[in-house]
Amino acid sequence: MEHLDLFENNIQLTGRLGEVQFAxxxxxxxxxxxxxxxxxxxxxILHSNWTERTGAEGTLDFLVAYQTPTADGSAGGSVISYQTTVSFADEIPRFVALDKTPILPNTKRVYAPTWAEHRVSGFMHALLGTQLTHAEAADALCDITDGVSKVDVWAPVPERSPVYDAFLTIGTADGNFHTAAWRFHDDGDTAFPAPLQIAPLSRSTVYDDRHPDARGTL
Structure with a gap:
């Protein structure tokens, strides 16, 4: 999907809570x-919040830690607040309005790439949402009988790495976490990376140390 396809034809792109009009x-x-x-x-993405609205729209607000490498080998950046309106006309999500406002400096000076993590996250969400079919990956997820509440991916590799390992953590509504390391091939041009090695998921349950019988969440 091209960048423009993510936005409605009448998109409003603004900054600093509407003070700056970009497009x-x-x-x-x-x-x-x-x-x-x-x-x-x-x-x-540090935090996100989805709010359903009437009709085929909703609001998605999220905080993003943005980084870019600097000439001296460190990193600069900021924490950015995004406030967006999303339309699901024709069952395809597109931004109707998007505002981006820097709110804090990003004080982490070691650059942490996220390219592969976003690529694998897209694959996993498309697979779980049945927009994508992959028989072997679907078989590996078949034991997740309760609803998926969270998908985390850790793959700290340089941008455009052709082969990489991604460490998956999938949280379910019953308080369990399912983890695995999968290997992907990625040419960066297709919509999603392609799994090369798919390991079975291991289940773990997180407990609150203060109340051993009570399940906690990360």
Whole structure:
């Protein structure tokens, strides 16, 4: 999917809680994309909140830790608040409005790439949401009988790595966590990476140390 396909034709792209107008509509958005430096960067989602609205829309607000490498080998960046409206017209999610506002400096000076993590997260969510079929991967997930509440991926490899290991943690509504390490091939051009090695999931339950009989969540 091209970048413009993520946005409705009448998209409103703003900054600093609406004070800055970046683009209105696909034409201006395409022009704005051309002004954005083609730099290596990472975006780690710290928190997100989805709110259902009437009709085929909802709001998705999230915080992102943004980083980019600097010339001296460290990293610079900021924590950015995103406030968005998403439409599901034709059952395809697209942004109707998006505002991005830096709220804090990112004080972590060691660059942590997230490219592979986002690629694998997309694969896992598409697989769990049945937008993607992969028989071997689906078989590995067949023992997850309760609803999936969270998917975490850790794959700290350089951008555009052709082969990498991704460590998966899948949380379910019953308080259990299912973990595995899968290997992927990734040319960076297809919609999703392709699994090369799929290991069985191992289940673990997290307990609250203060109340050994009570399950806790991470």
């Amino acid at each position: 209105h509509g696909h034409l201006e958005l395409a022009q704005w994309f051309r002004t954005v430096p083609d730099e290596v960067s990472s975006h780690r």
